[in-house]
Amino acid sequence: MIFKSSSETNDLESYEAGRSLSQDAFVRLKRNKLAMAGMIFLIIIISLAILTPWIAPYSYEAQNLDLGATPPSAEHWMGTDIFGRDQLTRILYGSRISLMVGFIATAVALLIGVLWGTIAGYSGGKVDSWMMRIVDVLYALPFTIFIILLTVIFGRSIFLLFLAIGAVEWLTMARIVRGQVMALKHQEFVEAAVSMGLSRWQIMTRHLIPNILGPVIVYTTLTIPGVILLESFLSFLGLGIQPPQSSWGSLISYGVETIEEYPWLLIYPSLFLSITLFALNFLGDGLRDAFDPRTSKD
Template structure:
């Protein structure tokens, strides 16, 4: 009896389920999503209001993660900060993914002078250190979370453009794309109907890992005062608030830093698992 044949996506899902490290990353990501969705239920206190009398209290039964310099509950602020982290990750990566995919698809499919012009623009962007370019863009637009998300999205465009371009270069030479051309399909239809859907595996991996990187970059900008502004409960801004009282109240930096580390780790582990699961060379 012949062995049962599975589709690419089912086969990838089967391999992903067998990867315990990837599952651990997925659990962390799921916990972040649940914390964001259930923040009003999970947070024991209002994240924006506090009592100055309770300022800098050590972790206790009343405040599990202690309080900050304004008497606000650190745990509640971390829980609500998960909402901002998801917002930053989705919007900034969405910007990079949309523009980068269009640039990479156009350059890879048309080639010639179109590819040369687009890739030289990408090379110029890659010549700048990512964090410095993000700082420059945020400084020009103004120090707020919305502008930080735009800056992070812009500096990540080249990575998606290169990934999509390299995949399109191989996919456009396949027989089904040639057949689509032969029956009179126009370029836009071929690109969006036949080429891009078959370029999604590496893009999905990069997107997953890119969300973690975007959260980390946003925390860095907020730490420098260029992202979320007080009293927004953003993890990087919370780290910045704790600098001046680091020795007196170390929990103000420890718990937000731990939250950033766990979330970025979760997305990286999940991204690594997706990369292994979607790699056709691992298919047995």
């Protein structure tokens, strides 16, 4: 009599149930406790950011100069700044800016990078060579200086900041997509699409891009924390979000200046930023292992 292990039984049941690749990846993702913890935290922080105008304890512009900077208390859970503004309220509103920068700038980078990499990888030859040489040249430029120049030339509008960051974050995405497309373009399903008379654009959008979504999703989750950190760095230098608006980066910059007298102004926004970055990285690692189980240590 042969006994089967629980893992073998689960695998057999999944085969019998005809589970799809995406469903199988989600099952593997659920087994990763750090990734699920990161996802839950992100859902909570995104929900708080969306609901901020209704749940913030005070108005964003409310000041109490007589109160000044006070440490955390029952009335102000995270203290106030030198203008008497509630720190928790400013952190919640700052989360809206930081998360918007992270997601919108990443979406811009995703759009440019996927299209550029797909066209280069599928076209091959001189088109591929010229397109990737442009990527190499842009890689040689210091990203921070490039963003500073764009900000100085086009102004400090928040939407221009989204575009400026997205315009320099698409390069790695383009390389990843190009490599995936080059590995797929000689597969049988692509040759069948060519024999059916589909145009290049139809082949790229209907057959190639849907088949590279796994690596694209994984890299996207790893790009968002990098973008948030870049915006925080720019705000720390005074080149990001301008008053009266604030982001976690600008709050941290202000906290650094007053750390000796009012340490809570640095501690709390730093905690929010750090935990969010950890959550995004844990989720990104979990998605990588879920879509490519060969990289998993299990």
